[in-house]
Amino acid sequence: MIAQRLAIIGLGLIGGSLARALRNAGAVAQISGYDPDPSRRADAQRLCVIDRVYDQPAAAVRDADVVVLSVPVLNTADALVECLPACKLDVIVTDVGSTKQSVLDDVQRVCGKLPPWFVAAHPIAGTEKSGIANSVLDLFRRHRVIVTPHEAQDPNALAVITRMWQAVGARVVEMDARQHDEIFAATSHLPHLIAYSYVDMLARLDEKHQIFSNAGGGFRDFTRIASSSPQMWHDVVKANADSVADLLDQQIGELQQIRELIRAKRWDDIKALFERARAARERYLAQIE
Amino acid sequence: MIAQRLAIIGLGLIGGSLARALRNAGAVAQISGYDPDPSRRADAQRLCVIDRVYDQPAAAVRDADVVVLSVPVLNTADALVECLPACKLDVIVTDVGSTKQSVLDDVQRVCGKLPPWFVAAHPIAGTEKSGIANSVLDLFRRHRVIVTPHEAQDPNALAVITRMWQAVGARVVEMDARQHDEIFAATSHLPHLIAYSYVDMLARLDEKHQIFSNAGGGFRDFTRIASSSPQMWHDVVKANADSVADLLDQQIGELQQIRELIRAKRWDDIKALFERARAARERYLAQIE
Numbered sequence A, B: 001m002i003a004q005r006l007a008i009i010g011l012g013l014i015g016g017s018l019a020r021a022l023r024n025a026g027a028v029a030q031i032s033g034y035d036p037d038p039s040r041r042a043d044a045q046r047l048c049v050i051d052r053v054y055d056q057p058a059a060a061v062r063d064a065d066v067v068v069l070s071v072p073v074l075n076t077a078d079a080l081v082e083c084l085p086a087c088k089l090d091v092i093v094t095d096v097g098s099t100k101q102s103v104l105d106d107v108q109r110v111c112g113k114l115p116p117w118f119v120a121a122h123p124i125a126g127t128e129k130s131g132i133a134n135s136v137l138d139l140f141r142r143h144r145v146i147v148t149p150h151e152a153q154d155p156n157a158l159a160v161i162t163r164m165w166q167a168v169g170a171r172v173v174e175m176d177a178r179q180h181d182e183i184f185a186a187t188s189h190l191p192h193l194i195a196y197s198y199v200d201m202l203a204r205l206d207e208k209h210q211i212f213s214n215a216g217g218g219f220r221d222f223t224r225i226a227s228s229s230p231q232m233w234h235d236v237v238k239a240n241a242d243s244v245a246d247l248l249d250q251q252i253g254e255l256q257q258i259r260e261l262i263r264a265k266r267w268d269d270i271k272a273l274f275e276r277a278r279a280a281r282e283r284y285l286a287q288i289e
Helices: A013-025 A038-047 A057-061 A073-086 A101-111 A155-167 A177-205 A217-222 A230-239 A241-263 A267-288 B013-025 B038-047 B057-061 B073-086 B101-111 B155-167 B177-205 B217-222 B230-239 B241-263 B267-288
Strands: A003-009 A028-034 A052-054 A066-069 A092-095 A121-123 A144-147 A171-174 B003-009 B028-034 B052-054 B066-069 B092-095 B121-123 B144-147 B171-174
Touching: A003 A013, A003 A057, A003 A073, A003 A155, A013 A028, A013 A038, A013 A155, A028 A038, A028 A057, A038 A052, A052 A057, A057 A073, A066 A073, A066 A155, A073 A092, A073 A101, A073 A230, A092 A155, A101 A177, A121 A155, A144 A155, A155 A171, A177 A230, A177 A241, A177 B177, A177 B217, A177 B241, A177 B267, A217 B177, A217 B217, A230 A241, A230 B267, A241 A267, A241 B177, A241 B241, A267 B177, A267 B230, B003 B013, B003 B057, B003 B073, B003 B155, B013 B028, B013 B038, B013 B155, B028 B038, B028 B057, B038 B052, B052 B057, B057 B073, B066 B073, B066 B155, B073 B092, B073 B101, B073 B230, B092 B155, B101 B177, B121 B155, B144 B155, B155 B171, B177 B230, B177 B241, B230 B241, B241 B267
Parallel strands: A003 A028, A003 A066, A028 A052, A066 A092, A144 A171, B003 B028, B003 B066, B028 B052, B066 B092, B144 B171
Antiparallel strands: A121 A144, B121 B144
């Protein structure tokens, strides 16, 4: 048991899946929840993954030992402002945002300084589907959760949140917040931008051709992340704009180089690039398997 | 039974999977095969998916009613030159290449004119894995096969190849060769280029950061096609260079526009783009499901 009462603010895919997994693990005695969207509150009631669903955040966090802010990353500050007045004095608050430095900045702005009881965390798990209705029990099992401790961090708060994620089968890794944001700009934020951009372009071509009806399995996997929540990814790109823009510039440069190779008919160089990429992906697969 | 004897030239993922499926369907009495790579010939023997494996293409096609050229697309002409002298007079020859106009051009060059007995075909199926050792029985089941009949096409040859693909569970669709190449430049060739380019870029960044160890499921799916055969995709890009280059220019333009939106902090426009893309992908999913 990592806490008696846990509150989840934001009943989306992550919040809902965390509730399912914590309950299944017997890690908390009671889970309360809040979402501004009445249909998500109704889903939470219907699915019985939240013990008590409230229509006010303050009501949900009252008496909670741990509060999980599971909202689009730019809503973190507002959610904290709404919850804090009703929180217990010894509350531990954590988040699940895909960017970490912007969250720490927002929390610092709300509180005047970085509070010891706030633990910034990012579970590396998800699907392209949104909402508690799509939540799944095993979303975090054998996945990583990055925590980015700050200089005022209470070690006990960090330990509780670490145990919470371990209780649902995740592996917790510590990292510097800025390093986190640079790494995930590369592995996650940039590919989302590319996938959205590519599908948007094809949608316009599709008016002339039968593009989508002739797309195979490669297309389906390549574009899966373009079905992700636009609100969530809007927030991520805005919150990590500098790192994302740097990488986008680099990616545009890479594609321009390939364009030049095609123009110059340097086919051997193109094949060498494909071979380097395949070898790099094999190294990645070997690492994660 | 669509033919007594069928020969497969090129014992890769597609050739091997076709052999497994045809045998399983009882669609041919005997399958012979050839590959220039001794290890693939040994795999074919060991897996018993080819009845008779030969180390010369002419030996494999002798007495064959149907010859399937299952080689990287730029090898089609050479394979045809090697096979033709040993083929029966009433042979039907087909291919499985990812581009179709270049194949028709190559066949026309080899034969002096487009021969009635050649049927250009492209099964929309595959995985990122290569070689007969990775072949699977159900690769084509419920998948599309595009055939691109030409002006000299013998209707009987077209009917036999259509029945061959239907026998392994595929749906055969007719299309103009040039239109095929434009469509698949968009849905398949361009995403392969992007995925290779993106992974190659990250491999260089990985020397500084721990990029690959912090990649999640979105990354894995987005980059799956970067594990595809470099030789095969080198051939596809070269054979369909004009269409691919046009689309690559368009994609670079799209990414530059997103870069400008970030620079100008036009976050609402970015969200609108994400929303359009998600809606388009939902339409695509609704179409294929």
